Amino acid sequence: MTLSRRNLLCQSMAAAVAFIGCSGRWALAQEPQRRREIVVNGKRVRTVDMHAHCHIPEATALASYKENFPGLVIGPERTKEMDEQGIDVEALSINPNFWDKLDRDLQAQIVKLQNEKLAELCTKEPERFVGLGSVTLAHPDLAVEQVEYGVKRLGLRGALVGGSVNGVELSDRRFDPFWAKAEALGVAVFIHPQGTPELEASGRLKGNGVLGNTIGNPLETTIALSHLIFEGTLDRYPEAKILGAHAGGYLPSYIGRSDKACETFPQRCTVALKRRPSEYLRQLHFDSMTFTAEGLRHLIAEVGASQIVMGTDHPFPWTKTAVDAILNQPGLNDDDRVAMLSGNAFRLLGMKA
Ligand SMILES: [Zn+2]
16 A cells, blocks of 8 residues: 555545544554544554453352452453453463462362353453453463363363473473373463572562563573473474463574584583474464564564564553554564564464454
């Protein structure tokens, strides 16, 4: 579309609705009190937030787990906030995995109830919510059944797992059946950190700055993804649809060191990989939670726009401008904007945009 054609379109839209911003390559229509609708190059785009959480009170009660953060239990304010931010669909997941250390039967009970209630919630508002279910990865045999049941019977679109499970890395061979099942089902596995309890125990993350979260969370994702690369898990399950939280932690920022490590110390690299570590970034997916245009630019440069989905961590108020960050990112073409706002997520979820 030519610039003049686009401006014409802008003008006609301005006449139809309250309108903001006709400059640049995208247009945004907004009416107060109504859903903010995102339009890119004249086309309405259904935006997806792949990193959004909720809690199911009936399931947390089974574990006597308490998390009182406002907005985690889905109520009418959830869609109102989504409307304000221009988010059409949230892929809801439950975090943390508060059941990981409980008795096997209780874990199974919690996950079953949680997945059923999550599916119910999504069924009530299918235009707004899809579900990434929970699994008891501490018991991989159960996790395999849960992900299959969740996807085939409950209509869930994947699962959230921690960055490690009770101190065991996701690359451990005991989890291979889970990766194999997720790959066969073609559903998304969202790796969401549970902090770094080992480091917290040392006391180094104490003090001001919420460092257990600020640093501990992206650090766990960095460790988890590094093991999946270096232990050959991504070679064994090349079609697994893995999404790393918080822009993959620190891994994409310093992936060059991962490439050099085995060249520098070949005797300490005993697993033969099919590709250079940096190339696996283009097999993984990452949310857009970088907070700066420069951070997002670098993430795109390292992993490719095709691997990035929008993420907010809603209802935790890390950002209310995830949509705008992508719309306003310099140097992107419209196809990439649409892919990051919408298409990549629908592909991960196995749905039509
Ligand atoms: Zn989160």
